Amino acid sequence: MTGHTAARHARHPTGLLRSIYLPRTADALAFAMATYGIPLLVLATTRSSALTGLAFVLEWIPRLAVFGWAGAVVDRRGAAVVFFLASLGRALAVAVGALVLLLWPSGAVASVTVMSLAALTGVLTECSYVAVETAGAAAGRRAGARAHQVQAALLGIDQSATLAGPALAAALLLVGPSSMLAVIMVLSLLAALLALRTPPSPLAPARASKSSTGAGLLTGWRTIRSLPALGWLVTGLTLSNLTIGLFQAAGPVIVVNHYGQSTTAVGLIWSAAAAATLVTVAVCRFAIDRLGLWPVGAACAAVASLACLAAAQAPDYLSYLILVAALMAADGGMTVVLRTLRSRLIPADRFGSTLSATILILLLPFPIAGAFTALTPPDALAHLLTGCAVLQAIGLLFAFARLRTDPALRT
Template sequence: MSPAVTPRHARHSAGLMRSMYLPRTADALAFAMCTYGIPLLVLATTRSAALTGAAFALEWIPRLAAFGWAGSIVDRRGAAVVFHLASLGRALVLAAGAALLHFYPSGTAASATVLVLAATTGVLTEFSYIAAETAGAAAGRQAGKRAHRVQAALLGIDQTATLAGPALAGVLLLAGAPTMLAVITVLSLLAAMLALRTPPSPVAPAGAQRGRSGAGLLTGWRTICSLPALGWLVTGLTLSNLATGLLQAAGPVIVVQHFGQSTTAVGLVWSAAAGATLLSVTICWFALDRLGLWPVGAACAALASLACLAAAQAPDYWSYLVLVAVLMAADGGMTVVLRTLRSRLIPPEKFGSTLSATILVLLLPFPVAGALTALTPPDALGHVITVCAGLQALGLLYAFARLRADPALCA
């Protein structure tokens, strides 16, 4: 069969690996190595815990502030263009940082370099992430009823990168900061080149582009409010993220002080959680084919609520590890449902702005969880986690009860 008569969906499916999965893999690995490797780099360069914390803030505060701009620009210029330029910009910044650290490995110049790297890579990575997610949603829409498979594959790529990225960054840092930055530079360049193959996403009409760069989050929020199914799911997951974020923030205190384990045991908890999430995504791939969005989402919500309530009362370290892994696996299943739903419901020309608003709302509970951890005495953390787990259960129960007969989830 010639290309001229090959069905469009067949050509799309055959090209997903080159046009979507490969660029997403390169970008996700660079994302994970920047997110976890830059703070390690700051600590290795400055030997200062205070500057390491400052670098973490510099990495995330501009990233959160960039959400509105990122979504608006993706809507106006298209996902492929923004994906390419953001990845290319990150590569140039990292290459410059590697050169500076090669000539000035310590001192004030090195400290300034790594702090600037934290801020700039955070912003550029956010742009590439929003663009990649928008392109993934466009691929999901073209996949039709198999959209959940595309989203499950993309989430699996992200989780694999989260597993491999921090470990790879730590190993490369042993060979020197320039070496680590050089490898992330190569990955960013690879993502930039592969992004040119990304299918074009719909852009906003020319008349709608004016004056929208500062109103991206407002546009996204209005779109969420106009889509009840998406709004209820985001509400339930936001309450769920408060409990999940509290477990993440309080994890070192619980594992080290309460259970008497080492700091390495803290990392083992989240490595097990990432592995369980990968398994969960694979299971959801097949379950969604047979059962649909609502049954799978409701089952994951119930499992996450029960696991979080039990984790707050875990009697020992190993039961705590298993319960956290179950919680994160269930959360991974709900994330597949969310990604599939938003690719179905959000208008393509407003997807970037709405995605930015959605992610920002879902991330807001994490700094709240950090503040709760800081203000709560260690002996009382279990009670606070129990309260948050109760809010999670009520929020998810109410959200999925409202979504029970919604055509978007029952189709």
């Protein structure tokens, strides 16, 4: 860090609570409500499973497209500026959407509005996410020896928001679409105001141009290919994410149409999953210290595969909720393994680009899952989930079989 940058940070003595944790909390809640609430809003407005799946696609494709660009903008302009503008833009978008739905609650105008909201909130939420992640990483570096405490707190904030956000969005949707969007707008405005307290992150050198995004992702891809252990784990988790994406995209259709539950029941599933993930992440931290990465990762992979296969054929809503929660909890354990492995293997000078490439690969299955949901008749969704569950089980089996003797997971 240069002397000029250090001086800039020194002028921001604001505590972590007001400068990092509170902005992260407001943004994470808005993030969770938009991600899980918009597809529910589409289903409630259009009554179409195809449009619900398409909305999921429209949420994720812009996120993937903007991912590298958002990182480059954060590097050039700073996390605080991007965080403020993205949060303010999301507040304005949902405010306009709420007003339109208040005037035209159904019909073509309502359908176009909710589909547009899916795309706009996807882009703006990804920009704010990259910005707050950058701010959190900078806070960890400034914390020095207490960096792990900062990251643990940020992870807890994210999981808590995932626990509360879906249930809150579903409950507000029962009152009316405008109510849910109004709360997202308030949280986004709060995040934008709190972003003004966020310390600026160190700006990248002037050489960070528009072309650096593609070059950085190419460097990250080459690094992943040069690290077999990381490559196999990313491959297994990518196949697993395809199935998880299907459960997220098809969840509203399955719960509402197949099990005859309300939209609130959909939110409860992801809140239960977030609670189970919080417990699993805490347990895995101790288990990895005692047993190592491979046994913990392999156990989580086995649980995820079995839970996924069973959830695809769940006879009632309660068993479906429990099995999806078990699937997401096991996925959380595998994510701990991935983060630990990635911190051990990726060279420091290529960490940022490799991290971006890894996240991009892991997110690619989500819009694909939305497309599958949109193209599949509601009665055939269970068969689609079963097929993807089998693919997930095979992928995780091969990945952890190849990793069984790898020194990186035995250290």
